[in-house]
Amino acid sequence: MRDEQDTVGRKSELAANLATVERRIAAACAAAGRKREEVTLIVVTKTYPASDVRLLHELGVRQVAENRDQDAAPKAAACEDLSLTWHFVGQLQTNKVRSVASYADVVQSVDRAKLVSALSAAAVRTEREVGCLLQVALDAESGERGARGGVAPDGIEELAAAVAGAPGLRLDGLMTVAPLAGRYAGRQRAAFDRLLELASRLRADHPAANMVSAGMSADLEDAVAAGATHVRVGTAVLGVRPRLG
Template sequence: MTDRSKQLADNLARVEERIASACSAAGRSRDEVTLIVVTKTYPASDVRILHGLGVRQVAENRDQDAAPKAADCSDLSLTWHFVGQLQTNKVRSVTRYADVVQSIDRVKLVSALSTAVAGERESELGCLVQVALDAGNGERGERGGVAPEDVEALAAAVAAAPGLRLDGLMTVAPLAGPYAGRQRAAFERLMEISSRLRRDHPAANMVSAGMSSDLEDAVAAGATHVRVGTAVLGVRPRLG
């Protein structure tokens, strides 16, 4: 085992212990929570190591980094999540490798994805509506996403779009507004919105929340997926 392989194995084991402990504390089964490793800024070689360690779900937030990395790892059985703010001019590229786009925050993006999917793939593209808990009605959040009041309309647009599949909701703990510094409360609010959404869309039961610093709060609130990068891969290098 190389030094990097050992480092990633040790980090992954620690994260697994954290998730298992959080599940136990919340009275949940460990298999109720899926770990997505956020591999942004790290090379395809790390993705290969992670795959060898059992990781099957990875995430990226920049198409210019993700597209070549996904191509390099096309021989691996991986589910790729796109979690960054997505511009419509990148949509066609993203639909070639992403299995799930977690950052749906406007109808224009829904339309662009639906059109691109028709020309690029046969399988449906999973979509999560990104909820911005720092945004007011009709606004977008500082880190992307739509206000809670706008979730149902956007979700309906996803559900009606050919080639797209409404899988659920995603959020990032906000840095401003009433939930700033209150991760547990933020994730509990997301679960409330998810419960309301599932009345009309029962299959949209994925709730993606929590990162390296707050995954325990997300698990306690009921998240089904946590997105962990730094705790597995280390402190990220500066982007050029």
Template sequence: MTDRRTQLADNLAAVENRISAACAKVGRDRDEVTLIVVTKTYPASDVRLLAELGVRHVAENRDQDAAPKAAACTDLPLTWHFVGQLQTNKVRSVTGYADIVQSVDRTKLVSALSKEAVRAGRELGCLIQVAFDAESGERGERGGVAPDGVPALAEAIAGAEGLRVAGLMTVAPLAGPYAGRQLAAFERLMEISASLRADHPTANMVSAGMSGDLEEAVMAGATHVRVGTAVLGVRPRLG
């Protein structure tokens, strides 16, 4: 366990240096960027070590991994983010532990989240996932709504009991006009964010960038970066 703690501490320090350097490059304060560690297939013991090392935001993308892990870590001072594509039949479970759902991309999901948030007596922060590989009215290959669908979805969230419009999220696209152009995609996300905040002042989160492109996200202005592999290592193959 000591070796694992040392490994995580070293990896966190390296990621911290990357974030700090990217902030310095564009004149941002380091405290403007929040690191979210995506623990995915890694065990609750790693989450505990990360919490000891000062991590306060963790993320999961599969409910079957997340639910038992969150239940085992209820004593820790953590904010839990759900970042994966979310099916409505998993919403009740996710609402039980997630503080923020970063992958909201359709009104049917908004309705389901609202119903379960009210039932649980909770308020959920919702990030609208923007897909830069999606045409108008379509969803992206990895989830997300086309950019022109953001305003209507934000209105649906704002009008839904138990939900709060918290901001935007994106994953760098593998296809379309922004493929291979992470910085341009993230800069476009910031433009959409500015427009969204004009109508929804609480929408101040911009979640973008992962292990391979966190610098581009920080340079564009992202408030949160989601890092898994660079902190935890290469993930075990899923069965």
């Protein structure tokens, strides 16, 4: 547990980092001719303690993200008294679905039919509605999954229909992680532009699926310029992550 002095110091550190990120998002919105309220900040709290989540809530953060159920489940339980929207952003194995569906409001990494079925069953069992983003792998060929998870672009339509028809699930939109290989490697803006094209196509059949999650600490400006509705920022708010053993 932190002592009071440490907590005050950590809160001021987080406040300063949040202010810097806020200025970056505001400047990116202004440069793109967008209103600031069109972009939602999700703070990625992976590897950081529940105490940081509580401090972030005190500082006005309402959307947080985790990528490992074994870390996220106890953290969400420790913060269940707070008004927070929890996003799950990591690759998700079906054996973790029941746990994730108990606390995640949105799963941003839906990338295969088997996962849709498992999430649907878990959501119905827990009597919760779980929002789903299809993770798009811009480095994947037809029928493949990406190196960091995700469905190939030509698989979006079929997977979206599966989510839209699944009890307990809500199709919210698309997510991507800037690929490390393939034609979009090192070309974040081009990758995010492509995601927005795919998102526009999705909305033609599913008008309510209007969430586009893209961009992280290093490339949030490119994501805002492309039209992302949500950016996922961890390091720029919480600091360089501890190395996982």
